[in-house]
Structures are given as C-alpha cells and as structure tokens.
Amino acid sequence: MTHHPKERPNSLSRRGFLLRSAGAAAAFSGVDGLLAACGNTTSVPQGLAGPGGLPLARPDKRVTLPRWEDPIKSGLKPETGGTFTVFNYPSYLYKKVLNDFGAKYGVQVQYTPFDNVNSGLQRLASGGVTPDVMEITPDTLDIGVAGKLIKPLNLDYIPNLQKNIWPQLVDPFYDGESRYTVPYTCYATGIAWRADQIKKDIAGMDQPWDIFWESQAYKGKVALLSENRETIGMALLRKGITDINTEDPALVNQAVSDLKELYAVCNIKVDDLQYQTVPEGSSWLHQAWSGDMIAGYIYYLPKGTPASALAYWKAPRGKVPVQSDCFAICSTTKKPVLSHLFLNYLLDNGVAYENFVDFNGYQPPLNEIDPSTLVQKGVVPENLANSVLTNDDFGPDSLQYGTLTSRGQQLWEDGYSNFLAGGGS
Amino acid sequence: MYRRWLWPGLALPGVLWLVLLFVVPFYAVLGVALGKVDPILFQPVPIWNPLEWNVGWLNEVLSRLAPGGIWFDVGVRTIVYVLVSLALCLLIGYPVAYYAARHAGRWKGVILILIILPLWISYMMRMLAWVNLLQADGYVNRFLMFTHVLSQPRDWLGGSASTVIFALVYGYIPYLILPLFASLDRIDRSHLEAARDLGASPWSAFRTVTLPLSKTGILGGAVLITLPMFGDYYTPNIVSGSPKTSMIGNQIDLYFHGGPQPTIGAALTIVLAAFLTILMLYYMWSIHRAQREVGAVGAL
Numbered sequence: 001m002t003h004h005p006k007e008r009p010n011s012l013s014r015r016g017f018l019l020r021s022a023g024a025a026a027a028f029s030g031v032d033g034l035l036a037a038c039g040n041t042t043s044v045p046q047g048l049a050g051p052g053g054l055p056l057a058r059p060d061k062r063v064t065l066p067r068w069e070d071p072i073k074s075g076l077k078p079e080t081g082g083t084f085t086v087f088n089y090p091s092y093l094y095k096k097v098l099n100d101f102g103a104k105y106g107v108q109v110q111y112t113p114f115d116n117v118n119s120g121l122q123r124l125a126s127g128g129v130t131p132d133v134m135e136i137t138p139d140t141l142d143i144g145v146a147g148k149l150i151k152p153l154n155l156d157y158i159p160n161l162q163k164n165i166w167p168q169l170v171d172p173f174y175d176g177e178s179r180y181t182v183p184y185t186c187y188a189t190g191i192a193w194r195a196d197q198i199k200k201d202i203a204g205m206d207q208p209w210d211i212f213w214e215s216q217a218y219k220g221k222v223a224l225l226s227e228n229r230e231t232i233g234m235a236l237l238r239k240g241i242t243d244i245n246t247e248d249p250a251l252v253n254q255a256v257s258d259l260k261e262l263y264a265v266c267n268i269k270v271d272d273l274q275y276q277t278v279p280e281g282s283s284w285l286h287q288a289w290s291g292d293m294i295a296g297y298i299y300y301l302p303k304g305t306p307a308s309a310l311a312y313w314k315a316p317r318g319k320v321p322v323q324s325d326c327f328a329i330c331s332t333t334k335k336p337v338l339s340h341l342f343l344n345y346l347l348d349n350g351v352a353y354e355n356f357v358d359f360n361g362y363q364p365p366l367n368e369i370d371p372s373t374l375v376q377k378g379v380v381p382e383n384l385a386n387s388v389l390t391n392d393d394f395g396p397d398s399l400q401y402g403t404l405t406s407r408g409q410q411l412w413e414d415g416y417s418n419f420l421a422g423g424g425s
Numbered sequence: 426m427y428r429r430w431l432w433p434g435l436a437l438p439g440v441l442w443l444v445l446l447f448v449v450p451f452y453a454v455l456g457v458a459l460g461k462v463d464p465i466l467f468q469p470v471p472i473w474n475p476l477e478w479n480v481g482w483l484n485e486v487l488s489r490l491a492p493g494g495i496w497f498d499v500g501v502r503t504i505v506y507v508l509v510s511l512a513l514c515l516l517i518g519y520p521v522a523y524y525a526a527r528h529a530g531r532w533k534g535v536i537l538i539l540i541i542l543p544l545w546i547s548y549m550m551r552m553l554a555w556v557n558l559l560q561a562d563g564y565v566n567r568f569l570m571f572t573h574v575l576s577q578p579r580d581w582l583g584g585s586a587s588t589v590i591f592a593l594v595y596g597y598i599p600y601l602i603l604p605l606f607a608s609l610d611r612i613d614r615s616h617l618e619a620a621r622d623l624g625a626s627p628w629s630a631f632r633t634v635t636l637p638l639s640k641t642g643i644l645g646g647a648v649l650i651t652l653p654m655f656g657d658y659y660t661p662n663i664v665s666g667s668p669k670t671s672m673i674g675n676q677i678d679l680y681f682h683g684g685p686q687p688t689i690g691a692a693l694t695i696v697l698a699a700f701l702t703i704l705m706l707y708y709m710w711s712i713h714r715a716q717r718e719v720g721a722v723g724a725l
Contacts, residue, residue, distance in 0.1 A: 051465045118467070118683030125466045146465045220583020223666065228684075267584045269666035282560060282582065406464060409685040414495075417679055422668035423498030 050403040052146020057138065057174040057403065058245065060396045064176030065145050071154035072336045079335040080106040084342070087112050087120060087131035087330065094359035101345050105338055124149050130332040132339045135325055136181060138174035139229075139403045150180050150328040157340035158182060160347035166365040166391035169324055174402070181326035182343045185291065185362035186389050189230055189321045190314030192278045192288035192296075195383075197221075203313040209238035211285065213258075215266040221284040222262075223269040223277070228416030229401045231270070233321060234287060235259050237399075244321060244399055247408035256415040263422060270420065275361070276300045279310060289323075290314060290387040294380055295361025307381035314386060321399045322389065324365065363388060451698070458482060458691035467685040482692040490696065496676060503673040506586070507654045510593040511647055517594070518602045518646070523635075525602075526609035537606070540599050548596055552663045555592060556582065559664070584667025592664045593654055601646035608642020609635070640715040648708050652701055673697060 050056045057063035084102065086093060090113035102109035112129055114120030117140045123129050125147055136144055144150040155161060161170055161182050169183040191208060198218065202211050215222045224231045233244040235255035246252065262268035269283075275292035277283035279300035293312045301307065314320045327346060329339040345351055352364035357379050363369055371388040374380040380388060404412065456471030459478035463470050472478055489496040525536040543551060558565050559581035566578040581588050612635060620630040658674030661667075673693070680690030 051467075116683050120683075122466055122468050122683060125468060143466060220580045263667075263669050267667050267669060269584050270668065271662075271666045406467075406685055409467075413680070413684045413686060417676060418495040420668050420671055420675060420679060421496050421499040422502070422671050423495060 050142040050146075050405060052142060054142040054146055054403075056245075056405070057141075059173050059394075059398050059400050059402075062173040062176050065141070065179050067152040067179060068145065068148050069152060071152040072340070074154060074156040076337045078105055078338040078341050080338075082335075083108045083110050084335060084338060085110045085112055085129075085131040085133075086342075087114060087124070087129060087134035089113060089116075089135060092135070092360065092362075094355045096358070097346075097351055097355050100351075101342060104345075105341065107335070107338065118143070121147065121149055124330060124332065131330045132333040132335055133327055133342055134330050135184060136328045137323070137325055138172070138181075139401055141174055141181065141326070141328075142403045144328060145180060149331055151331055151333070151336065151339075152179055153182070153329065153343070154340060157337065158344040158347065160344050160349075164347055164349050164352070164366050164368070166367060166394065168391050168394035169365045172324070172394075173396070174400075175326075181328045182347060183365050184325045184327050184346060185356075185360065186322065186324040186365045186394075187289040187291040187362055188314045188387075188389055188393065189225070189234070189287065189289055189323075190312055190387075192274055192286050192293050192310070192312050194278060194281060194284045194309055195311040196309040197281075197284045202311070207238060208313050208315070209234055212262060212268070212287075213238075213265055215285055218284045219266045220269075221282070222266040222286070223271055223274070223283050224259075224262075224287045225274070225289075226270040226272050228412045230287065230321070231259060231419065232256060232412055232415055233401060237315070237319065237321075242319060242399060245402045245404060245408075247404060247411060249411055252411050252415045256418050259419045260424075279305070281305075288312070289362075290389060291360075291362035293384050293387045294363070297381060297384060298357075298361055298379075308383055310381075310384060312384055312387045317393055317395070318397045318399065320393075321401060322393050323400060324394070325362075365389075365391070367391075454691050454694055454698075458688060458695045460688060462686065462688055467683075467687065469687045469691065482688045483695065486689060486692040486696050496673070499671055499673055499676060502670075503655060506590055506593065506672060507651055510590050510597070510654060511651055513590070513594045514598045514601045514650060515643065515647070518598050518605060519643075522602045522605035522609055522642075526606050526612075537603075540602050540606075544599055549659065549663075551596065552592060552660060555595070556663060559588065582664060584665045584670055586670050588664050589661045589670045589672075592660045593657065596660060597650040597654060600649045604646040604649060605639065605642040608639045608645070612638045637715070637718055640718075641712055644708050644711050644715070648705065651704065655697060655701060 054065065055061075055063050084105075084107040086098065086109065088111065093111065095111070098109040098111060101107075112131055114123060114134075117135065117137050120129075120134060121136075121140060121143050124131070124134070134150070136150065155178060161178060165183060169186070171177060172181075172183070175181045191202060191211065193202060193211075200211065200214075202208050205211060212222060212224070224234070229244070232252060232255045235258045236242075236244055236246065236251060238258070239255070241251060241255075243251075259268075271277070274283065274286040274288040275296045278286050278288065278292070279296040280302060290312065293310055297307055297310060301310065327343050329336060329343070333339045346355075347364070349366060349368055352366055353369070356363050356369075369388070370390060371380070371385040374388055375382050375385050452473075453471060456473050457469040459480060459482070460472040461470040461479065462468070486496075488494055490500050491497060521536075521540070525533055525540075529536050557563055560566075561578045561580065563581075565581065566575065569575040570578065616634050616638070617630055620634045621627075625633065656674045656677070657672060658678045661670050661672050661675065677690050677693050677697070680686055680693065
C-alpha cells in the first residue's frame with residue numbers, strides 16, 4: 001500500500017473461520033458470499049484477486065464492493081454521551097474540528113493514532129482498539145471489507161458527499177456507489193525541490209524523474225519517499241511504464257535495480273519528512289506528495305525564506321500517481337448513526353476547509369476548492385499552485401496505486417527490502 | 426526442610442519473571458516465525474505445536490543472509506558497525522570508568538551522576554537533539570569551524586557510516602561504563618600494591634592485574650550494549666536515512682510494519698537471536714573462565 005506521511009474486535013467465529021480454511025481465502029464461505037454479491041460493474045483481472053478473493057479495483061476497472069451486512073436504517077437519532085473514537089494517522093486531523101464535533105453532539109472525541117492503515121487494520125482485527133471511525137485507503141479497502149472490519153454506509157446520513165465533493169470521488173472506482181467510504185484528502189506524487197539550490201529546470205526535463213539519477217551535485221540532500229509502492233512505482237514511471245500495479249517480477253526487479261544505482265549517484269536517503277526537510281533546507285530534492293509542499297509552505301518555511309525557494313512538479317494526468325485517503329465506519333462502533341454524521345461533518349465545506357488550511361495542508365476534494373482561489377486567498381503561493389489537485393486529475397485514465405494480490409504485495413515488499421538493504425548496486 | 430527451600434525460593438520471582446517476560450514471548454516469536462499468515466489481514470497466525478512448524482520462512486531468511494543474498498551486505502554492515510562501536514565505547518568508556526573508580530575520590534558520585542544523566546532523557550529524544558546539533562548550520566559545525574578544524578560545514582547527516590557509528594557510541598556508552606565501573610571499583614587495591622611491591626611497572630600492573638580482574642565488567646558491559654545495537658533500527662533512521670547505512674533491525678522493522686510477510690520479520694528475529702545466543706554462550710564461557718582466574722589471583 002502507499003502509506004501516508006502523517007504516516008470490531010475480531011469475532012471468534014471469523015478467526016476460527018480463517019483458521020479452518022487453511023489460508024485459502026477464496027474458499028471462505030463468507031467471501032464466496034461477498035464475491036457472489038459483487039456488482040456487474042466489477043472487473044476481475046484473469047486469475048488475480050485481492051484479499052479475501054475480492055476483485056482488484058483499478059481506475060479503468062470499477063469495483064462495487066458487496067455489502068456484508070445491511071447499512072443502518074435511515075432517520076435514526078444520533079447516539080450521545082460517552083466517547084467517540086477516531087482512528088487515524090498521527091496529527092492528521094485538526095483537534096479543533098474534533099472538539100467542535102464533540103461539543104455539537106455531546107460526546108468526548110478521542111483520537112487514537114496508528115502507524116499506517118495496514119497495521120491499523122491489524123490492530124482493529126485483533127481487538128486491540130475499538131474505534132468508531134477510521135481512515136482507510138483505496139488499496140487497503142478490500143482488507144477492511146473482506147475482514148468485515150468496516151461497515152456499509154447509509155448515504156442518507158451523508159448528503160455532503162453529493163453536494164460538496166468532486167464527481168470523480170462521489171462514486172469512485174475503488175468503491176462504487178460509495179458503499180463503505182467517503183473521501184477525506186487527495187494528493188499526487190511528484191518532486192519537491194529547493195529552487196534556490198537547484199538551478200536545473202526539472203519541470204522542463206524530458207523525463208523529470210531522471211533528476212534523481214543526475215543528482216551527484218546534491219549528494220546527501222536527495223531522498224525518496226519511504227514507501228515501497230511509491231519508490232518502485234517512480235522507477236517504473238521513469239522508464240515509461242505506467243502500470244504501477246504490475247506484478248511482473250522482471251519489471252519490479254528492474255525498477256529495484258535502477259533504484260540501487262542511486263546509492264552511488266547521490267547516496268540516496270529514504271524518509272517521509274519532505275514536508276519539513278525541504279522547506280527547512282536539509283533536503284534539496286525529494287520525492288513528495290503534493291500536500292507536502294502546501295503544508296511545508298504553511299508550517300515549515302523559515303521566516304525570511306521566500307516561497308519561491310520551494311518548487312514542485314507533478315506529471316500530467318495519466319502519468320502521475322494520484323491518491324485519495326478516505327474515512328470509513330468501523331465495525332466496532334457503538335455509535336453507528338453518529339459515525340455517519342461524523343463522515344458528513346468531515347465533508348462540510350467549512351469544516352473540511354478549516355482542517356485543510358488551519359492544520360492539515362492536505363486538500364479535501366471539495367468542489368469549491370480550486371488552485372486559483374487558493375492562490376488568490378494566499379493559502380498557496382502561485383509557484384506551488386500546481387500542487388493543488390482538481391477533479392480532472394482523477395478519472396479512468398488516471399494512475400492510482402491499487403490493491404495487489406498477496407503475491408504481488410510480497411513481490412513489491414521484497415523489492416523494497418532489497419533496495420533498503422543497501423547491498424551491491 | 427525450611428532451609429532447603431529457602432534459597433531456591435528466593436530465586437522464584439526471578440524465574441517467574443524470566444518465564445513470563447522472556448521464555449513465553451520468545452516462544453511466541455518462534456510460533457510466528459514458523460507459523461502462517463492470515464490471508465486477508467496479513468496478520469501472523471502462530472503455530473504453537475512444534476510438530477507442525479513450517480521452516481520455510483526460516484530457510485528464506487537464511488538464504489537472504491547468505492553470501493550473494495540480498496541481506497548479506499546489510500548483515501555484514503551491522504556486524505561491522507556494532508564491532509567498531511563496541512571498540513570505540515571501550516576506548517572511551519574504560520578510561521572514564523577507571524578514573525571514576527580509582528582516582529575520582531569524592532567526585533566519584535558526581536561523575537556517576539553525570540554518566541547516568543543522559544539516561545534520564547529518552548534515547549529517541551537524545552538522537553533527535555543530535556540531528557539539530559549536526560545540521561549544516563548546527564553547533565557542531567559552528568564549533569569545528571570556529572576552531573578551524575573544518576574550513577566548511579561537514580554534511581554529518583548526509584547518510585554517512587561515521588555518523589551512525591558515532592550515534593551508536595553516544596547512545597549506548599553509559600550502559601558500558603556502569604558495569605565497568607562496578608567491576609573496577611570492586612578490585613582490591615592490595616592486589617595492585619602487591620604487584621607494585623614485586624616490581625611491576627604501573628603499566629605492567631594494569632595489564633597483568635587490573636585488566637584481567639575487570640574482564641567480567643568488560644564482557645558484561647559489552648554484552649549489555651551489543652545486544653540492543655544488533656537490533657537497533659531507529660539510530661540509522663534518525664541520523665542517516667540512507668540504505669547504505671541501514672542495519673538488520675531496519676529489515677525487521679520493515680517486515681513488521683503492516684506488510685504481507687510479518688513471518689519474515691519474525692524469522693529474521695529468530696536468526697538474529699540465534700546469532701546473539703552464540704555470543705552469549707561465549708560470554709558465559711568467558712565469565713566462567715575469568716572467575717576461575719580471579720579465584721586463582723585471589724588465592725595467591
């Protein structure tokens with residue numbers, strides 16, 4: 001999966017079920033049921049399936065996930081009192097937004113962080129946490145559904161989805177009919193650099209990703225994201241391979257081999273601190289998510305350093321990986337109605353904008369947000385306007401990291417392990 | 426009867442402690458390393474019955490660590506970093522412990538407090554503090570340029586092995602000094618006086634009396650710092666971030682970080698533990714031998 005920088009108690013029956021099935025996911029009777037319920041809009045690559053045997057969603061292969069239980073009925077009153085728990089990356093949601101929600105509905109809002117969505121789902125399945133809502137990503141969605149860890153939504157409670165959110169993400173390819181998720185933030189993967197240190201016209205290069213292989217002069221100041229999908233995916237894109245969900249060992253191994261060349265070129269580093277290190281100047285060239293530069297400009301650019309010192313490039317649609325982080329309701333919730341209202345609350349124009357501009361730096365996919373408005377308001381400097389995404393960045397011909405088969409995930413993880421080991425390039 | 430059970434009874438809390446906090450968790454790691462993976466959640470599914478253990482992951486890890494395997498370099502690098510760090514810790518720590526034990530007089534307590542003082546702050550915070558100090562415009566570069574040791578700022582955080590080793594030494598050296606101090610402080614001065622009375626030079630007395638008598642402290646301290654160093658992953662992460670300075674602990678961290686193969690991480694942990702067990706056995710054998718030698722010296 002692609003991790004984000006901010007980088008139901010598992011029922012005995014399900015656990016017993018898993019063990020009895022001797023690991024053959026597709027053989028689970030529950031999963032068979034789920035598969036049988038998949039809509040016609042789904043497209044399963046021949047012989048390939050994701051966790052639990054669910055079809056693999058791709059931007060050009062929409063999947064409508066089966067509901068493993070009925071959503072709650074419409075018109076119910078929200079639960080009040082007690083604690084409402086949000087399970088998310090650390091520091092990825094504005095405390096004021098949470099407190100305001102708690103005050104509005106008379107609950108104490110608790111924020112429980114996880115390292116990444118995968119480990120968060122594992123904690124959820126183990127019963128170690130019992131949150132009401134959690135962040136989830138499109139490439140981990142299958143795990144949440146197949147594991148019955150997240151609940152189907154009743155969109156009657158979430159009118160802001162239709163009203164405020166980009167059409168491409170109202171009924172997204174990874175979750176047709178928005179049966180389980182609503183979008184939270186969106187971002188693209190590109191290159192961030194210090195324009196005051198690197199004079200080369202990176203955006204004007206035939207293949208801007210080549211800059212990492214031509215970065216001898218910036219040795220020690222060059223870094224890639226610390227994520228297996230992003231690093232290997234970038235090496236694939238550099239070679240013109242746009243299938244960033246490939247499970248071809250030859251392609252993945254070649255990408256890893258290319259990445260290892262960077263040891264000698266620039267003593268490449270890996271970290272997810274680009275939103276801080278680039279503005280502060282300790283990193284000059286960094287693979288980065290678009291939101292990093294907005295957050296970096298807002299929070300980390302030292303006084304006296306002009307915004308023009310920061311630069312960001314992302315490829316045009318069809319060549320740039322774009323992602324959307326989502327929110328879902330956990331099966332552990334004791335407040336299902338309130339959880340729906342929380343999702344609706346997050347999609348409120350005012351709330352989403354406040355969370356974005358006053359805290360997060362990662363933009364919500366709101367219709368009312370567009371690059372020129374943000375530049376006019378001074379939220380984003382003009383030279384970073386290209387780090388703001390629009391509805392047009394998403395669509396069937398866009399690139400998104402999707403769920404891989406179990407074998408594919410192992411291939412990418414082992415490839416990244418090879419790169420991270422720093423052995424013979 | 427009462428006396429017969431008294432002394433073994435005193436060991437009971439320690440035995441229970443070991444069983445609960447070492448044997449059981451270690452067996453759990455073993456069960457994970459030789460177990461299965463949940464195909465949906467990628468959670469490890471431990472196998473508790475040794476007869477059903479699956480050694481496939483273990484074989485996979487061993488093949489990766491073998492010459493030509495993808496982890497061979499990182500394995501060798503880890504051993505080199507730990508050995509160099511240990512040598513530097515001894516070079517720096519032994520004189521400090523020696524001075525504190527033998528010559529500090531009334532300052533002994535103050536020196537001990539100063540050695541322990543950094544441990545009051547978490548390891549992570551201390552490392553993060555060094556990240557600030559080692560920045561291009563940080564105080565370390567400023568000082569070295571002010572004293573003309575450097576003519577221009579050095580890129581300490583650019584992913585160099587020396588910075589990682591320095592950080593390991595800084596982070597772990599107090600744990601070496603303390604047992605060394607205890608060992609040196611216990612040495613009976615009459616042994617040294619006897620050596621000097623018999624014509625030994627200060628160096629000769631140190632080499633033939635102090636050093637052998639402090640061997641248990643050296644070995645104890647060495648074990649105390651090398652074991653965590655072998656599993657360290659946050660130090661290279663914080664002060665370097667380069668794959669060329671990553672250690673074996675980084676691989677364990679990677680595979681335990683929510684990916685599809687936690688069993689690989691567990692199997693690597695087992696292999697590392699087996700390697701460290703060999704070192705521990707050597708330590709125990711050395712301690713046994715050193716104690717016999719001490720006994721012999723004492724008998725003289």
